Every structure is written in structure tokens, then in C-alpha cells.
Amino acid sequence: MKFGITYHEKLKQYDLGPGHPFRGDRFENARKLFEEKGIFKNPDVTILRPKPAKKEDLLLVHEENYVNHIFELAEQGKPYDIETPVSPSILEAALLIVGGSMLVTEMVYRRELKRGISLGGGLHHAGKNYGGGFCLFNDVAIAAQHIRQRLHAKRILIVDYDVHFGNGTSDIFYSDSQVLFISLHQDPRTIYPGTGFVEQVGRGAGEGFNVNVPLPPGTTDNLYLKAVKEIVVPLAREFKPEIILANGGSDPHFADSLGSLALSVQGFFKLA
Structure with missing residues (x-):
């Protein structure tokens, strides 16, 4: 295809x-x-x-x-x-x-x-x-x-790897068990929009279907990809999505002025 x-x-x-x-x-x-x-x-x-x-x-x-x-x-x-x-x-x-x-x-x-x-x-x-x-x-x-x-x-996985937390997407599906939303983003204490903490896990039927992975400024490929391997991949396998929507961004790159993560181009290739 x-x-x-x-x-x-x-x-x-x-x-x-x-x-x-x-x-x-x-x-x-x-x-x-x-x-x-x-x-x-x-x-x-x-x-x-x-x-x-x-x-x-x-x-x-x-x-x-x-x-x-x-x-x-x-x-x-x-x-x-x-x-x-x-x-x-x-x-x-x-x-x-x-x-x-x-x-x-x-x-x-x-x-x-x-x-x-x-x-x-x-x-x-x-x-x-x-x-x-x-x-x-x-x-x-x-x-x-x-x-x-x-x-x-019935089962949609959204993986958001923009440097900023996807607060809008999270809010929309916060009480929904058919959409698993996983966001890897810079520590919200250090960047817009200031939310996206680990304790924000969803509400009601959606509890456990909102997963936040805040990463410290300066995070490089190794730690980032470790989080993907140890958190995102197991959750995806358990959820068994019919489709995966990736909300990507170039701003986790080390040279991007909008954030303070430090991914390399090679890191993005491995992420994809």
C-alpha cells in the first residue's frame, strides 16, 4: 500500500x-x-x-x-x-x-x-x-x-510527541475509553500550556486512557526512546488500536527555539 x-x-x-x-x-x-x-x-x-x-x-x-x-x-x-x-x-x-x-x-x-x-x-x-x-x-x-x-x-490511539502537551486533545477525550491518548512532552512546569502532569489520567470511563509522559528539559534521544519503548509500546499492545494517529512536531529537536528537549534527526527517524 x-x-x-x-x-x-x-x-x-x-x-x-x-x-x-x-x-x-x-x-x-x-x-x-x-x-x-x-x-x-x-x-x-x-x-x-x-x-x-x-x-x-x-x-x-x-x-x-x-x-x-x-x-x-x-x-x-x-x-x-x-x-x-x-x-x-x-x-x-x-x-x-x-x-x-x-x-x-x-x-x-x-x-x-x-x-x-x-x-x-x-x-x-x-x-x-x-x-x-x-x-x-x-x-x-x-x-x-x-x-x-x-x-x-472503536479503538483509536493518539500518540502526541510535540514538545508541548496536547491539552485540547486531552480535554476532548478525557472521559473516553475508546481513545487512548499518550503525550510525551517537556515538563509542563517549564513550558506552555502548563498542564500535562502524570496524575492527569482521565475521568470516569476515560480513567487510565490519558497518559502523560513529562520529560525534563535537555532530554536526548536515549531517554526519549526509552520512554517510548517502556511506556508507549506496551500500552499500545495492550490497547490493540485499529489505527494510530501521531500528532508530531519538529519542536522536540535540539535546535528548535519553542522548546528545550534535545532530540536529533536520527532520534526522529527512530521514533517514526
Whole structure:
């Protein structure tokens, strides 16, 4: 089976401003790299053109008043908060990111792809009725709910290895036993959003299905991969997921200014 990558020229509109970590040139740079490496011509790689998510898709996870608020902010060109601007073009790109994550997740679940990447995806700070941390809509959570409610998936594993705790995703599935959420992130006492402690294990039916693995600043490949081997892998085997959604990020890299973990490129390869 093939490997899928979502790409759309309007993804570059998810540009939060000059000097901001979330700039549109990330997508152009990714496209150029794919072309240089011949990825677009690889017969084992399928380039997927996403369609924008509809409001009904957003409501799989988000409350209607929050969704309406974001659309109103886009019309007015007003920011959600100081770190998260909103405009018509940013909203359009956000809907494409959600649509891309839904598309690639569905295709992997249907076994039409072996693996896939949703470019721009992983907006894990958006919760049911809030955004922030550069995130408007939680594409990973929406993709999970998409295959649960429409394709009847029963066991979904979400592994989040962004340097920041995925507070939005955690909150959305905090009382849910059909989604196992495991987050490896920098010690929340030292980084945004300030939550994601080991004692946050879920609630009610979801108790034990929210697993946080806080790591000290300076964590290198050996300790990080040890945590994956000794915590993530055994839990995944016990849970027996039908599909694994990886919420990745480059910010655990030692040279990334957004965090203080110290993974190498080789560490990322081993993680994948």
C-alpha cells in the first residue's frame, strides 16, 4: 500500500505573521523539499488534495458557539488571542488542514493507504470550546471522531510527541475509553500550556486512557526512546488500536527555539 501526503497551495495561508513560528513559507519549503527529493514522482507516494472541512465536521468535536465565534472573528479580522490571529485566509487554510487530516485518516483506516501525513496538522491546543497556542480547530481530534462516528472505529490511539502537551486533545477525550491518548512532552512546569502532569489520567470511563509522559528539559534521544519503548509500546499492545494517529512536531529537536528537549534527526527517524 502507498504512503499519502496531503498538499494544497492554500495551506500557506495559515500564516500567523512575520517572525511567527507558524508562517506560510513552511508549506512552500516542504513542497520544494519534496520536489528536490523526488517524492512527488515516487510511485509509492500519493499526493492527496484535501477539501475544506465543513461546519458539520468541526461540530464533531467543537461546540457550536465556539465555531461561530471563530467564523465571526475571521470576518472581522480580529485575533482569537495575542498568539492566534484569525482572518478569512487563515480560516480557509485551517479548514483545509482539518479536511486533510480527515482524508488521510479515513484512507488509512479503510486500508487504502499504509501511512499518511496531513501537512500542517496537529493543532492540538484547540479544545471543545477554546483555541490558542496557534490552534483554531483540533484536526486530529476531528479526524478521530470522523472515523468513530461515521466509520464506526472503536479503538483509536493518539500518540502526541510535540514538545508541548496536547491539552485540547486531552480535554476532548478525557472521559473516553475508546481513545487512548499518550503525550510525551517537556515538563509542563517549564513550558506552555502548563498542564500535562502524570496524575492527569482521565475521568470516569476515560480513567487510565490519558497518559502523560513529562520529560525534563535537555532530554536526548536515549531517554526519549526509552520512554517510548517502556511506556508507549506496551500500552499500545495492550490497547490493540485499529489505527494510530501521531500528532508530531519538529519542536522536540535540539535546535528548535519553542522548546528545550534535545532530540536529533536520527532520534526522529527512530521514533517514526
